[in-house]
Amino acid sequence: MFDIFRRDPTKRLQKAYERKLEEAMLASRNGDMRANAALTEQAEALRLEIERLKRG
Known part of the structure; x- marks a missing residue:
């Protein structure tokens, strides 16, 4: 009954995932490939968590 008030x-x-990808892109542009790799790995972990929640 009160599902409309529950936050998704x-x-x-998804916002955190997009933020991490943008940070990774900026790190890449600045030539910091280690930071890019770390941030991309963190973004991938967030993506997997999103998929897990969507599945059920």
Whole structure:
């Protein structure tokens, strides 16, 4: 009955995922490939979590 008031956790994770990808892109542009790799790995972990939540 009150499902309309429940927040969707995937929205928060999606924003964090997009933020990490942007940070990775900026690190790449600055030539910091180690930071790029670390941030991309963190973004991938967020993507997997989003998929897990969407599945069920």
